[in-house]
Amino acid sequence: MKTPERTRKKPGSRVREKLVETAADLFYRRGIENVGINEVIERSGVARMSLYYHFASKDDLISAVLDHAAEIRLKALEESAEKGTDPRSRLLEIFRSLKGIVENEGFRGCAFINAATERADPSDPIHEQVARYKSALRGIFARLAREAGVPQPDLLAWQLLFLWDGALTEAYVQQRADLVDAAISAAETLVCSSRSSSGSGR
Amino acid sequence: MKTPERTRKKPGSRVREKLVETAADLFYRRGIENVGINEVIERSGVARMSLYYHFASKDDLISAVLDHAAEIRLKALEESAEKGTDPRSRLLEIFRSLKGIVENEGFRGCAFINAATERADPSDPIHEQVARYKSALRGIFARLAREAGVPQPDLLAWQLLFLWDGALTEAYVQQRADLVDAAISAAETLVCSSRSSSGSGR
DNA sequence: GATTATATATAGATAAGTCTGTATGATATT
DNA sequence: AATATCATACAGACTTATCTATATATAATC
Numbered sequence: 001m002k003t004p005e006r007t008r009k010k011p012g013s014r015v016r017e018k019l020v021e022t023a024a025d026l027f028y029r030r031g032i033e034n035v036g037i038n039e040v041i042e043r044s045g046v047a048r049m050s051l052y053y054h055f056a057s058k059d060d061l062i063s064a065v066l067d068h069a070a071e072i073r074l075k076a077l078e079e080s081a082e083k084g085t086d087p088r089s090r091l092l093e094i095f096r097s098l099k100g101i102v103e104n105e106g107f108r109g110c111a112f113i114n115a116a117t118e119r120a121d122p123s124d125p126i127h128e129q130v131a132r133y134k135s136a137l138r139g140i141f142a143r144l145a146r147e148a149g150v151p152q153p154d155l156l157a158w159q160l161l162f163l164w165d166g167a168l169t170e171a172y173v174q175q176r177a178d179l180v181d182a183a184i185s186a187a188e189t190l191v192c193s194s195r196s197s198s199g200s201g202r
Numbered sequence: 203m204k205t206p207e208r209t210r211k212k213p214g215s216r217v218r219e220k221l222v223e224t225a226a227d228l229f230y231r232r233g234i235e236n237v238g239i240n241e242v243i244e245r246s247g248v249a250r251m252s253l254y255y256h257f258a259s260k261d262d263l264i265s266a267v268l269d270h271a272a273e274i275r276l277k278a279l280e281e282s283a284e285k286g287t288d289p290r291s292r293l294l295e296i297f298r299s300l301k302g303i304v305e306n307e308g309f310r311g312c313a314f315i316n317a318a319t320e321r322a323d324p325s326d327p328i329h330e331q332v333a334r335y336k337s338a339l340r341g342i343f344a345r346l347a348r349e350a351g352v353p354q355p356d357l358l359a360w361q362l363l364f365l366w367d368g369a370l371t372e373a374y375v376q377q378r379a380d381l382v383d384a385a386i387s388a389a390e391t392l393v394c395s396s397r398s399s400s401g402s403g404r
Numbered sequence: 405g406a407t408t409a410t411a412t413a414t415a416g417a418t419a420a421g422t423c424t425g426t427a428t429g430a431t432a433t434t
Numbered sequence: 435a436a437t438a439t440c441a442t443a444c445a446g447a448c449t450t451a452t453c454t455a456t457a458t459a460t461a462a463t464c
Binding site for chain 2: 120170183
Binding site for chain 4: 013015046047048049050053054
Protein backbone atom coordinates (compact mmCIF):
# COMPACT_ATOMS: atom_id res chain seq x y z
CA MET A 1 0.00 0.00 0.00
CA LYS A 2 2.62 2.60 -0.90
CA THR A 3 3.41 5.12 1.80
CA PRO A 4 0.70 7.73 1.82
CA GLU A 5 2.11 9.77 4.68
CA ARG A 6 5.25 10.70 2.84
CA THR A 7 3.63 14.05 2.23
CA ARG A 8 3.76 15.10 5.85
CA LYS A 9 7.34 14.05 6.37
CA LYS A 10 9.41 16.62 4.53
CA PRO A 11 7.37 19.79 4.27
CA GLY A 12 10.24 22.15 3.64
CA SER A 13 11.62 21.87 0.15
CA ARG A 14 11.71 24.53 -2.53
CA VAL A 15 10.81 21.99 -5.23
CA ARG A 16 7.96 20.66 -3.17
CA GLU A 17 6.60 24.12 -2.50
CA LYS A 18 6.85 25.00 -6.15
CA LEU A 19 4.89 21.89 -7.08
CA VAL A 20 2.13 22.60 -4.58
CA GLU A 21 1.80 26.24 -5.57
CA THR A 22 1.81 25.51 -9.28
CA ALA A 23 -0.65 22.65 -8.90
CA ALA A 24 -2.91 24.75 -6.69
CA ASP A 25 -3.11 27.39 -9.38
CA LEU A 26 -3.61 24.96 -12.25
CA PHE A 27 -6.09 22.77 -10.40
CA TYR A 28 -8.21 25.72 -9.43
CA ARG A 29 -8.21 27.46 -12.77
CA ARG A 30 -8.69 24.47 -14.98
CA GLY A 31 -10.14 21.77 -12.75
CA ILE A 32 -8.23 19.00 -11.04
CA GLU A 33 -9.15 16.28 -13.48
CA ASN A 34 -8.43 18.50 -16.46
CA VAL A 35 -4.82 19.02 -15.44
CA GLY A 36 -2.34 16.22 -15.95
CA ILE A 37 0.85 15.57 -14.09
CA ASN A 38 2.78 16.51 -17.19
CA GLU A 39 1.45 20.03 -17.14
CA VAL A 40 2.16 20.43 -13.46
CA ILE A 41 5.80 19.49 -13.83
CA GLU A 42 6.29 21.52 -16.99
CA ARG A 43 4.88 24.65 -15.39
CA SER A 44 6.84 23.99 -12.22
CA GLY A 45 10.07 23.45 -14.08
CA VAL A 46 10.49 20.30 -12.06
CA ALA A 47 11.41 16.81 -13.17
CA ARG A 48 8.73 14.17 -13.30
CA MET A 49 10.42 11.92 -10.81
CA SER A 50 10.88 14.78 -8.37
CA LEU A 51 7.13 14.97 -8.11
CA TYR A 52 6.93 11.28 -7.38
CA TYR A 53 9.74 11.67 -4.94
CA HIS A 54 7.72 14.09 -2.84
CA PHE A 55 4.25 12.73 -3.50
CA ALA A 56 3.12 9.15 -3.68
CA SER A 57 0.58 9.89 -6.37
CA LYS A 58 -1.46 12.62 -7.98
CA ASP A 59 -4.04 12.12 -5.24
CA ASP A 60 -1.37 12.80 -2.68
CA LEU A 61 -0.48 16.03 -4.45
CA ILE A 62 -4.15 17.02 -4.56
CA SER A 63 -4.41 16.46 -0.85
CA ALA A 64 -1.39 18.66 -0.21
CA VAL A 65 -2.85 21.34 -2.47
CA LEU A 66 -6.14 21.36 -0.56
CA ASP A 67 -4.33 21.57 2.77
CA HIS A 68 -2.35 24.49 1.44
CA ALA A 69 -5.46 26.25 0.14
CA ALA A 70 -7.39 25.75 3.36
CA GLU A 71 -4.59 27.18 5.44
CA ILE A 72 -4.31 30.30 3.30
CA ARG A 73 -8.04 30.90 3.00
CA LEU A 74 -8.89 30.44 6.67
CA LYS A 75 -6.06 32.69 7.72
CA ALA A 76 -7.25 35.40 5.32
CA LEU A 77 -10.80 35.16 6.62
CA GLU A 78 -9.68 35.48 10.22
CA GLU A 79 -7.80 38.60 9.21
CA SER A 80 -10.87 40.03 7.49
CA ALA A 81 -12.87 39.42 10.63
CA GLU A 82 -10.47 41.53 12.65
CA LYS A 83 -11.63 44.60 10.75
CA GLY A 84 -14.90 44.43 12.67
CA THR A 85 -15.23 45.92 16.12
CA ASP A 86 -17.83 43.59 17.62
CA PRO A 87 -18.74 39.93 16.86
CA ARG A 88 -21.67 40.90 14.67
CA SER A 89 -19.68 43.28 12.51
CA ARG A 90 -16.83 40.78 12.37
CA LEU A 91 -19.28 38.29 10.84
CA LEU A 92 -20.32 40.82 8.26
CA GLU A 93 -16.73 41.78 7.51
CA ILE A 94 -16.06 38.19 6.54
CA PHE A 95 -18.95 38.38 4.12
CA ARG A 96 -17.74 41.66 2.74
CA SER A 97 -14.42 39.98 1.96
CA LEU A 98 -16.35 37.86 -0.53
CA LYS A 99 -16.21 40.81 -2.87
CA GLY A 100 -12.46 40.67 -3.17
CA ILE A 101 -12.55 36.92 -3.64
CA VAL A 102 -14.97 36.86 -6.55
CA GLU A 103 -13.42 39.90 -8.18
CA ASN A 104 -10.17 38.03 -8.46
CA GLU A 105 -9.00 37.46 -12.00
CA GLY A 106 -9.70 33.84 -12.84
CA PHE A 107 -12.22 33.35 -10.06
CA ARG A 108 -13.90 30.00 -10.55
CA GLY A 109 -15.99 29.36 -7.45
CA CYS A 110 -14.99 27.50 -4.32
CA ALA A 111 -11.93 25.32 -4.84
CA PHE A 112 -13.14 22.83 -2.26
CA ILE A 113 -16.65 22.43 -3.61
CA ASN A 114 -15.14 22.05 -7.05
CA ALA A 115 -12.83 19.32 -5.82
CA ALA A 116 -15.66 17.44 -4.16
CA THR A 117 -17.73 17.72 -7.31
CA GLU A 118 -15.01 16.39 -9.55
CA ARG A 119 -14.59 13.38 -7.30
CA ALA A 120 -18.06 11.95 -7.42
CA ASP A 121 -17.48 9.15 -4.96
CA PRO A 122 -18.40 10.40 -1.46
CA SER A 123 -16.00 7.89 0.06
CA ASP A 124 -13.10 9.56 -1.73
CA PRO A 125 -10.70 10.95 0.90
CA ILE A 126 -10.99 14.34 -0.78
CA HIS A 127 -14.55 14.59 0.45
CA GLU A 128 -13.50 14.33 4.05
CA GLN A 129 -10.94 17.05 3.49
CA VAL A 130 -13.51 19.32 1.88
CA ALA A 131 -16.03 18.66 4.65
CA ARG A 132 -13.35 19.50 7.19
CA TYR A 133 -12.60 22.84 5.53
CA LYS A 134 -16.27 23.75 5.37
CA SER A 135 -16.66 22.80 9.01
CA ALA A 136 -13.76 25.04 9.91
CA LEU A 137 -15.36 27.93 8.06
CA ARG A 138 -18.68 27.20 9.74
CA GLY A 139 -16.83 27.04 13.04
CA ILE A 140 -15.69 30.64 12.56
CA PHE A 141 -19.26 31.71 11.86
CA ALA A 142 -20.55 29.78 14.89
CA ARG A 143 -17.91 31.21 17.22
CA LEU A 144 -18.72 34.79 16.24
CA ALA A 145 -22.44 34.09 16.42
CA ARG A 146 -22.03 32.71 19.91
CA GLU A 147 -19.95 35.71 20.94
CA ALA A 148 -22.68 37.93 19.54
CA GLY A 149 -25.14 36.18 21.80
CA VAL A 150 -27.54 35.03 19.11
CA PRO A 151 -30.01 32.44 20.36
CA GLN A 152 -29.08 29.64 17.93
CA PRO A 153 -25.49 30.23 16.84
CA ASP A 154 -25.07 26.86 15.10
CA LEU A 155 -28.21 27.33 13.07
CA LEU A 156 -27.10 30.77 11.96
CA ALA A 157 -23.67 29.41 11.11
CA TRP A 158 -25.16 26.82 8.77
CA GLN A 159 -27.37 29.43 7.14
CA LEU A 160 -24.46 31.78 6.59
CA LEU A 161 -22.48 28.91 5.12
CA PHE A 162 -25.29 28.23 2.64
CA LEU A 163 -25.24 31.88 1.62
CA TRP A 164 -21.48 31.76 1.31
CA ASP A 165 -21.43 28.69 -0.90
CA GLY A 166 -24.38 29.86 -2.95
CA ALA A 167 -22.89 33.28 -3.58
CA LEU A 168 -19.56 31.82 -4.65
CA THR A 169 -21.33 29.37 -6.92
CA GLU A 170 -23.64 31.85 -8.61
CA ALA A 171 -20.93 34.47 -9.00
CA TYR A 172 -19.07 31.79 -10.92
CA VAL A 173 -21.96 30.36 -12.92
CA GLN A 174 -23.40 33.73 -13.85
CA GLN A 175 -19.99 35.35 -14.14
CA ARG A 176 -21.13 38.29 -12.07
CA ALA A 177 -19.06 39.53 -9.15
CA ASP A 178 -21.72 42.05 -8.15
CA LEU A 179 -24.01 39.26 -6.95
CA VAL A 180 -22.12 39.07 -3.68
CA ASP A 181 -23.82 42.30 -2.64
CA ALA A 182 -27.09 40.41 -2.47
CA ALA A 183 -25.41 37.76 -0.33
CA ILE A 184 -24.00 40.39 2.01
CA SER A 185 -27.41 41.95 2.47
CA ALA A 186 -28.94 38.52 3.10
CA ALA A 187 -26.27 37.86 5.71
CA GLU A 188 -27.17 41.17 7.35
CA THR A 189 -30.81 40.18 7.41
CA LEU A 190 -30.09 36.80 8.97
CA VAL A 191 -27.62 38.16 11.48
CA CYS A 192 -29.90 41.00 12.51
CA SER A 193 -32.97 38.75 12.67
CA SER A 194 -31.11 36.58 15.18
CA ARG A 195 -31.47 39.13 17.92
CA SER A 196 -29.81 38.82 21.26
CA SER A 197 -31.51 40.49 24.24
CA SER A 198 -29.31 43.60 23.92
CA GLY A 199 -28.45 44.81 20.42
CA SER A 200 -28.51 47.83 18.14
CA GLY A 201 -31.09 48.32 15.41
CA ARG A 202 -30.01 48.99 11.87
CA MET B 203 -19.07 20.57 -40.79
CA LYS B 204 -21.39 17.61 -40.19
CA THR B 205 -24.93 18.54 -39.23
CA PRO B 206 -24.91 19.68 -35.62
CA GLU B 207 -28.62 20.43 -35.43
CA ARG B 208 -29.52 16.82 -36.03
CA THR B 209 -30.21 16.57 -32.33
CA ARG B 210 -33.25 18.80 -32.40
CA LYS B 211 -34.74 17.30 -35.52
CA LYS B 212 -36.04 13.94 -34.41
CA PRO B 213 -36.63 14.08 -30.70
CA GLY B 214 -38.88 11.07 -30.60
CA SER B 215 -36.97 7.84 -30.81
CA ARG B 216 -36.91 5.07 -28.24
CA VAL B 217 -33.18 4.57 -28.65
CA ARG B 218 -32.52 8.26 -28.30
CA GLU B 219 -34.64 8.51 -25.19
CA LYS B 220 -32.90 5.52 -23.69
CA LEU B 221 -29.52 7.10 -24.30
CA VAL B 222 -30.54 10.40 -22.70
CA GLU B 223 -32.08 8.76 -19.67
CA THR B 224 -29.19 6.40 -19.11
CA ALA B 225 -26.63 9.14 -19.60
CA ALA B 226 -28.53 11.49 -17.29
CA ASP B 227 -28.38 8.91 -14.53
CA LEU B 228 -24.74 7.97 -15.08
CA PHE B 229 -23.55 11.55 -15.52
CA TYR B 230 -25.23 12.68 -12.34
CA ARG B 231 -24.17 9.80 -10.17
CA ARG B 232 -20.60 9.49 -11.31
CA GLY B 233 -19.75 12.82 -12.88
CA ILE B 234 -19.87 13.67 -16.56
CA GLU B 235 -16.16 13.40 -17.17
CA ASN B 236 -15.92 10.17 -15.23
CA VAL B 237 -18.33 8.39 -17.55
CA GLY B 238 -17.23 7.34 -21.01
CA ILE B 239 -19.55 6.82 -23.91
CA ASN B 240 -18.62 3.15 -23.77
CA GLU B 241 -20.40 2.87 -20.47
CA VAL B 242 -23.36 4.86 -21.72
CA ILE B 243 -23.93 2.59 -24.69
CA GLU B 244 -23.33 -0.57 -22.71
CA ARG B 245 -25.83 0.42 -20.05
CA SER B 246 -28.27 1.58 -22.69
CA GLY B 247 -27.95 -1.61 -24.67
CA VAL B 248 -27.47 0.54 -27.73
CA ALA B 249 -24.90 0.33 -30.46
CA ARG B 250 -22.04 2.76 -30.53
CA MET B 251 -22.95 4.23 -33.87
CA SER B 252 -26.53 4.70 -32.81
CA LEU B 253 -25.25 7.21 -30.29
CA TYR B 254 -23.31 9.03 -32.97
CA TYR B 255 -26.31 8.83 -35.22
CA HIS B 256 -28.45 10.77 -32.78
CA PHE B 257 -25.76 12.97 -31.29
CA ALA B 258 -22.89 14.71 -33.00
CA SER B 259 -20.57 14.17 -30.05
CA LYS B 260 -20.44 13.46 -26.36
CA ASP B 261 -20.88 17.18 -25.78
CA ASP B 262 -24.06 17.08 -27.80
CA LEU B 263 -25.33 14.24 -25.63
CA ILE B 264 -24.44 16.18 -22.50
CA SER B 265 -26.41 19.14 -23.78
CA ALA B 266 -29.45 16.95 -24.41
CA VAL B 267 -29.12 15.47 -20.94
CA LEU B 268 -29.07 18.91 -19.32
CA ASP B 269 -32.10 20.01 -21.32
CA HIS B 270 -33.90 16.90 -20.19
CA ALA B 271 -32.94 17.43 -16.55
CA ALA B 272 -33.96 21.10 -16.57
CA GLU B 273 -37.36 20.32 -18.00
CA ILE B 274 -38.06 17.67 -15.37
CA ARG B 275 -36.78 19.67 -12.43
CA LEU B 276 -38.52 22.93 -13.25
CA LYS B 277 -41.79 21.14 -13.84
CA ALA B 278 -41.51 19.38 -10.48
CA LEU B 279 -40.78 22.66 -8.71
CA GLU B 280 -43.79 24.37 -10.26
CA GLU B 281 -45.88 21.47 -9.01
CA SER B 282 -44.45 21.80 -5.50
CA ALA B 283 -45.32 25.47 -5.53
CA GLU B 284 -48.96 24.68 -6.21
CA LYS B 285 -49.21 23.14 -2.77
CA GLY B 286 -49.06 26.64 -1.30
CA THR B 287 -52.15 28.81 -1.04
CA ASP B 288 -50.60 32.26 -1.42
CA PRO B 289 -47.39 33.44 -3.17
CA ARG B 290 -45.42 33.51 0.06
CA SER B 291 -46.34 29.98 1.05
CA ARG B 292 -45.75 28.81 -2.52
CA LEU B 293 -42.19 30.11 -2.22
CA LEU B 294 -41.70 28.17 0.99
CA GLU B 295 -43.28 25.04 -0.46
CA ILE B 296 -40.59 25.04 -3.13
CA PHE B 297 -37.97 25.17 -0.42
CA ARG B 298 -39.69 22.39 1.50
CA SER B 299 -39.40 20.23 -1.60
CA LEU B 300 -35.64 20.41 -1.10
CA LYS B 301 -36.06 17.76 1.56
CA GLY B 302 -37.26 15.16 -0.90
CA ILE B 303 -34.51 16.06 -3.34
CA VAL B 304 -31.60 15.62 -0.96
CA GLU B 305 -33.11 12.53 0.63
CA ASN B 306 -33.01 10.84 -2.70
CA GLU B 307 -30.80 7.77 -2.83
CA GLY B 308 -27.63 8.76 -4.67
CA PHE B 309 -28.14 12.49 -4.17
CA ARG B 310 -25.02 14.25 -5.29
CA GLY B 311 -25.78 17.97 -5.26
CA CYS B 312 -27.04 20.09 -8.12
CA ALA B 313 -26.52 18.42 -11.49
CA PHE B 314 -26.12 21.78 -13.21
CA ILE B 315 -23.58 23.21 -10.80
CA ASN B 316 -21.68 19.96 -11.04
CA ALA B 317 -21.65 20.18 -14.82
CA ALA B 318 -20.40 23.76 -14.77
CA THR B 319 -17.70 22.79 -12.31
CA GLU B 320 -16.46 19.89 -14.36
CA ARG B 321 -16.19 22.14 -17.39
CA ALA B 322 -13.81 24.73 -16.07
CA ASP B 323 -13.84 26.96 -19.12
CA PRO B 324 -16.55 29.62 -18.65
CA SER B 325 -16.88 29.91 -22.42
CA ASP B 326 -17.93 26.28 -22.65
CA PRO B 327 -21.50 26.14 -24.02
CA ILE B 328 -22.46 24.09 -20.98
CA HIS B 329 -22.02 27.17 -18.82
CA GLU B 330 -24.63 29.08 -20.75
CA GLN B 331 -27.02 26.19 -20.36
CA VAL B 332 -26.40 26.01 -16.62
CA ALA B 333 -26.79 29.76 -16.24
CA ARG B 334 -30.06 29.56 -18.14
CA TYR B 335 -31.40 26.88 -15.82
CA LYS B 336 -30.44 28.85 -12.74
CA SER B 337 -32.04 31.94 -14.21
CA ALA B 338 -35.24 29.99 -14.81
CA LEU B 339 -35.25 28.85 -11.20
CA ARG B 340 -34.55 32.37 -10.03
CA GLY B 341 -37.34 33.55 -12.31
CA ILE B 342 -39.79 31.35 -10.41
CA PHE B 343 -38.61 32.84 -7.13
CA ALA B 344 -38.83 36.38 -8.50
CA ARG B 345 -42.33 35.87 -9.91
CA LEU B 346 -43.68 34.59 -6.60
CA ALA B 347 -41.86 37.34 -4.70
CA ARG B 348 -43.42 39.94 -6.96
CA GLU B 349 -46.85 38.38 -6.52
CA ALA B 350 -46.28 38.48 -2.78
CA GLY B 351 -45.65 42.17 -3.06
CA VAL B 352 -42.20 42.22 -1.52
CA PRO B 353 -40.36 45.51 -2.08
CA GLN B 354 -37.33 44.06 -3.94
CA PRO B 355 -38.44 40.79 -5.56
CA ASP B 356 -35.31 40.36 -7.66
CA LEU B 357 -33.02 40.82 -4.69
CA LEU B 358 -34.97 38.27 -2.68
CA ALA B 359 -34.89 35.87 -5.63
CA TRP B 360 -31.10 36.00 -5.77
CA GLN B 361 -30.85 35.49 -2.03
CA LEU B 362 -33.15 32.50 -2.13
CA LEU B 363 -31.14 31.08 -5.00
CA PHE B 364 -27.95 31.37 -2.91
CA LEU B 365 -29.66 29.50 -0.11
CA TRP B 366 -30.89 26.89 -2.56
CA ASP B 367 -27.48 26.28 -4.07
CA GLY B 368 -25.71 26.38 -0.74
CA ALA B 369 -28.09 23.90 0.86
CA LEU B 370 -27.77 21.46 -2.02
CA THR B 371 -24.02 21.79 -1.92
CA GLU B 372 -23.59 21.32 1.81
CA ALA B 373 -26.10 18.49 1.99
CA TYR B 374 -23.87 16.77 -0.53
CA VAL B 375 -20.50 17.70 0.93
CA GLN B 376 -21.47 16.92 4.50
CA GLN B 377 -23.70 14.03 3.50
CA ARG B 378 -26.49 15.30 5.69
CA ALA B 379 -30.01 15.61 4.36
CA ASP B 380 -31.23 17.24 7.57
CA LEU B 381 -29.30 20.41 6.74
CA VAL B 382 -32.06 21.55 4.43
CA ASP B 383 -34.15 22.36 7.50
CA ALA B 384 -31.74 25.18 8.26
CA ALA B 385 -32.10 26.41 4.69
CA ILE B 386 -35.89 26.31 4.92
CA SER B 387 -35.83 28.35 8.11
CA ALA B 388 -33.43 30.84 6.52
CA ALA B 389 -35.78 31.15 3.56
CA GLU B 390 -38.62 31.85 5.97
CA THR B 391 -36.57 34.55 7.64
CA LEU B 392 -35.70 36.22 4.36
CA VAL B 393 -39.21 35.96 2.95
CA CYS B 394 -40.77 37.28 6.14
CA SER B 395 -38.22 40.06 6.52
CA SER B 396 -39.17 41.30 3.04
CA ARG B 397 -42.43 42.68 4.28
CA SER B 398 -45.09 44.05 2.01
CA SER B 399 -47.35 46.77 3.44
CA SER B 400 -50.03 44.27 4.47
CA GLY B 401 -48.85 41.00 5.95
CA SER B 402 -48.98 38.76 8.99
CA GLY B 403 -46.23 38.61 11.61
CA ARG B 404 -44.60 35.35 12.51
C1' DG C 405 -47.71 -3.96 -56.83
C1' DA C 406 -42.88 -3.53 -57.52
C1' DT C 407 -39.01 -0.72 -57.03
C1' DT C 408 -36.18 2.59 -54.96
C1' DA C 409 -34.85 5.68 -51.37
C1' DT C 410 -34.41 7.14 -46.64
C1' DA C 411 -34.12 6.70 -41.66
C1' DT C 412 -32.85 3.94 -37.92
C1' DA C 413 -30.11 0.65 -35.72
C1' DT C 414 -26.30 -2.82 -35.08
C1' DA C 415 -21.40 -4.84 -34.98
C1' DG C 416 -16.61 -4.76 -34.59
C1' DA C 417 -12.12 -2.87 -35.63
C1' DT C 418 -9.21 0.80 -35.06
C1' DA C 419 -7.07 5.41 -35.21
C1' DA C 420 -4.95 8.84 -32.49
C1' DG C 421 -4.52 10.71 -28.51
C1' DT C 422 -4.75 11.11 -23.42
C1' DC C 423 -3.43 9.75 -18.78
C1' DT C 424 -0.73 7.97 -14.45
C1' DG C 425 2.90 5.77 -12.65
C1' DT C 426 7.47 3.23 -13.16
C1' DA C 427 12.11 1.97 -14.62
C1' DT C 428 16.69 3.44 -15.21
C1' DG C 429 20.63 6.06 -14.84
C1' DA C 430 23.00 10.30 -14.47
C1' DT C 431 23.92 14.45 -11.77
C1' DA C 432 23.85 17.79 -8.08
C1' DT C 433 23.82 19.19 -3.31
C1' DT C 434 24.69 18.70 1.53
C1' DA D 435 27.76 8.71 1.48
C1' DA D 436 23.07 10.08 1.66
C1' DT D 437 19.67 12.86 -0.06
C1' DA D 438 17.63 15.40 -3.61
C1' DT D 439 16.92 16.42 -8.40
C1' DC D 440 16.93 15.73 -13.26
C1' DA D 441 16.10 13.57 -18.02
C1' DT D 442 14.06 10.13 -20.86
C1' DA D 443 11.84 6.31 -22.12
C1' DC D 444 8.20 3.29 -21.44
C1' DA D 445 4.07 0.29 -20.01
C1' DG D 446 -0.57 -0.17 -19.78
C1' DA D 447 -4.87 1.54 -19.50
C1' DC D 448 -7.93 4.55 -20.69
C1' DT D 449 -10.63 8.13 -24.12
C1' DT D 450 -13.52 9.88 -28.11
C1' DA D 451 -14.57 9.43 -32.54
C1' DT D 452 -14.30 7.28 -37.21
C1' DC D 453 -14.67 3.72 -40.67
C1' DT D 454 -16.93 -0.07 -43.00
C1' DA D 455 -20.42 -3.20 -43.66
C1' DT D 456 -24.96 -4.90 -42.67
C1' DA D 457 -29.94 -5.34 -41.28
C1' DT D 458 -34.70 -3.56 -41.17
C1' DA D 459 -38.62 -0.95 -41.64
C1' DT D 460 -41.08 2.67 -43.45
C1' DA D 461 -42.05 5.94 -47.22
C1' DA D 462 -41.89 7.67 -52.04
C1' DT D 463 -42.23 6.96 -56.62
C1' DC D 464 -42.96 4.66 -60.93
